[in-house]
Amino acid sequence: MPKPYVSSRRLVANSLSAMLSAIEVYNKPRMEYRDEVTVVLVVNAWELALKAALRQAGKRIFYTKKRNQPYRTLAAEDALKQVVNHKLFPPGVDGTSLAANVTALIEYRNRAVHLYAADLGEMVYPFLQTSVLNYRDFILDRFNKDLADSITWQLLPLGAKAPTEPIQFMKAEPASSAVAEVQDFIEDLRNLLDETQAAGADMQRVAAVYDVHLHSTKAVTGADLVVSVAQEGERVMVKKTDPNQTHPYTVTKLIQLVNAKRKDPGKNQALTSYDHQALCWKEDLRANPRMAWKHSNGSTHVWSGDAVRHMVGLTDDHYEAIRGEYREHLRAKKTLAKA
Template sequence: MENRELAEQLVSKSIEAFIMGLEVYNKPTIRYRIEGFSFFITNAWELMLKAKLLNDGVSIYFKNNHDRTLSLNEVITKVFPDKKQPLRLNLEKIVVLRNTSTHFITEDYETVYAPLFQSNVLSFGEQLQRFHQHDITQDTPQNFLTLSATMAPLTDEQIELKYAPEIAERLIFQKDDIATTSALNPTDKFTIDIVHYLYQVKGKDTADFTFKIAAEGEVPVKTITRRKNPAETHMYSHNDLVNEIMRRIRKQKINFEYQSKERIRRDFTSSLLTLFMNFYDMKADGKYAFKHVIGNSERYSYSQAAAEFVVSEIKKIRKILLRI
């Protein structure tokens, strides 16, 4: 079969998978819609991007086994080589959901992933037009591209009360991870927030719902003391912290360089951060690191104070070297 003909078939199947994902997500009677949508949308992207590679004359098969095609992650890497590209980050987060949703099924994943899903749907239409000159609105009405999200705000405390510790920790970690990545990539190519605005009005007849501080009203409201959220105090993953340190080095115009085995390098790497972490035992200091326990595994997120500390130590080391 010619590559062009195969690419056309892949695009056709991709569009069908995309529409099935929309139908699953927007049907209120389906409770498995988060997992179902993630399966269909990732399949749609995989087929569409493989068609793009074929049209570019790039093989989609393993070198030593033409019976197997590349995985979605491998295809994403080929088409979107920039690791920091918001669309690539968006896709990779949804792929993680697809890969793990069968093991950690919760109704509240929608509160975490709905903004990613909405951004992803619009990006699919844009990339389909860009790579294959096909308008997705020829296959589904424009208004169907707006997802019907039935989510409500969810606090860490509510998650911990509702789920077993392993599931709660995982959901909290993913929520914080996506929130942090979104803060570092404030673009609709990563997330499109679904926001509900509440206004206090004087006329009860004009209100959509009522709340109560006294005995009247439908919904009780009270002032609470909120614990610190790691997404606010420790917002960086390991790689995000590397990028933040490098950004500060450049912004402060620090002449940073070191001799590796092969050459003189001027970039702050993940390996260097690990050396700093181990030498100063930063993970043991809550000011710098927050430990997330998920089942039998542990993950860490890091604070701005960690970035400031590493940069300050680099400055001190540089001053010492200049005196020698």
């Protein structure tokens, strides 16, 4: 049997149809099984779009054919890995972040049949919301197709308003048979967020809450996902943040990562530990738990992915100004000590 011909144009058309169907389903005023159906459609839209991007770039979209079996195209997970490996995401957009967002939805889709007894809508909502915006950027860059041409911006965020406290603290009371599966899913989701944040990824591209005007109000991090699960209303379990995952970097590793990511114009001067020290003095970074953490018995701080992103985002001119201020501060301190 010859390999089937696959048209990237048809893949894109079907992908857009799937995403528009997802938005339509989610925005129905009354809809049972809303989150599960929407996630299935969104993941399908991404899978087709990823395969179209690979096809357009001349990359393979089929697994190696097995004897006496038909050709099989890549699953969503593997298509995503190939797009990441070949760096087919839009310029200026962090592919790691987009991949984490899609991975979270794929994981939810794969587990949906086991999670029927748990109401996880508020947890999935920020990932769906961000995924639509990521998808629009991806399709527009790769295929010059704008999702907004087919739907109003008011509907694009998947809802008229964001749910209250969507991720920071979630209570679920599933049947006892579903509790272990729910906890397992939550733990996988936490690990994904922690790893993505630790890599210095743009968390705004992973999951964020937007108002109806698309003004970003909050980026989700692993630290936000503090979840309680009540088993038959008798016991509450709270998962605390593990600083070994959220703050894995020494100062040396932090500076290495920052320098590796500072490649944009006006952000390409190599930084040193002195620059980090000056920034810590200027902005009191060590007191910011999202940036730094120190064990009560420890002598040095460790740093998070948020610290990486923050340092990468500052311009060379900004660092130069801080160096000058810090030098003056040290001189004044030395003069005062001699007096």
